[in-house]
Amino acid sequence: LESRNCEKLTASLLASLIDQGKLILAMCFMDGTEGPVLHGIILDRYETVEEKAVFHVCNPATGNHTLNEDELLHRMDTPVGVHFLTV
DSSP, X not given: OEEEEOSSOOHHHHHHHHHTTOOEEEEEXXXXXXXXXXXXXXXXXXXXXXXXXXXEEEETTTEEEEEEHHHHHHHHOBTTBOEXXXX
């Protein structure tokens, strides 16, 4: 288990960790029935579409879906910073 707290999160960092066989448990704002809510999500894979990463997100509240790198990075920028664990 490795804890990461980074000042500048990039899609290439997340993709690199996944390429190393890691799962990423991250704090992320997701849309809830009453607005954005802070959740723990798991990123387990990604694919490249039109030169941008599209990440597969496992969200306990809404199930599995994908977010493009811009949307994911925006949602991971929480009021308490960017935090994630890799396993």
